[in-house]
Amino acid sequence: MTVSLLDISTYLPGEPVPAAYYAGFAESDDLRDNVMFKAPRFRHHVGEDETAIDMVERAAAGIVERHGQDTIENVDILITHVQLPDVPFYGGGGGMAHRLGMKPNWVLDLHNGGCAAFVLGMKLAQNLIESGQGETALIAVAQNAAGTIFDQKTIRTKAQASVPGDGAAVGLVARSDKSPILDIECRTYGEFAGDMAISMQPARKWWQPGPGEGSIGFTESKITKVLARGNRQVPEVSYAVCDRIGIKPKDLDLLVTNQPNRAFLRNWREALxxxxxxxxxxFEQCGNLFAAGIPVNLERAISDGQLKKGDVALMAAFAHAGDFAGAAAIKWGGRD
Structure with missing residues (x-):
């Protein structure tokens, strides 16, 4: 049985936000010169009243236009990932299904995939389709933390705030041999799961009220560890997939990764x-798109003709502080 990634559609909210926006708020920050936090030229911010469900609906418009509303309504499996859930107690899958007119047999909200959630969603969709649980799956991801968490008044003064951008994407996966998924590698590194934390001053649990706003608890030591893990993990999962499909990384037609910063992007392509x-x-137009990074860039490559029919594309990413990594290869069959 062959399972394919048939199409991708994306959405970027609002007008581009320039680097000068954050420069105007910048205060003294010991991490200002760290390679992790060199600001992109632009990024996009989710609207003040824009929900993750809104973003996914807007991202799905291209799929609806090219494949018809019936294709969306008849999807069997909906797999979602939202960086900042609209409600903390549950994911957005149910609301997304309703908004898109779907009544899927499976609705699965993923959290552990992080920046590699699209790859994890592909793996889950492939497994469910191959096991007979459905014919089609929709993978929906929304990154909406830039214009919310990172734009809080006391957080946007930090170096880390200038890098994230918001965006959403949906991918259509189905039982088909048109654009086959050649192989997927997913690895969990549970020993690093506690290394990403929310920092608040004065210290408290994230859900407790208090005067200080929350941000990612970065330190020089943690950044050094994350850089080392990311530089190692993305090439490792990429080489594992390439080995199994019988292609050398340097012979890939296209590499698409998550895009935390320029240093990772350079190191990954050099390693491959x-x-x-x-x-x-x-990165310069959108910043760090977290889980939306892979599908947004893959869709751009498809739309402008960089990825051509018959080309092999590899998607690879790592998540959080290095607790998960994944890579997936497809042979692109073109759009109808």
């Missing part, structure tokens, strides 16, 4: 011996 023109990124 790929020239810059075959590693697609939108």
């Amino acid at each position: 011996e790929l020239p810059r023109e075959r590693h697609r990124d939108t």
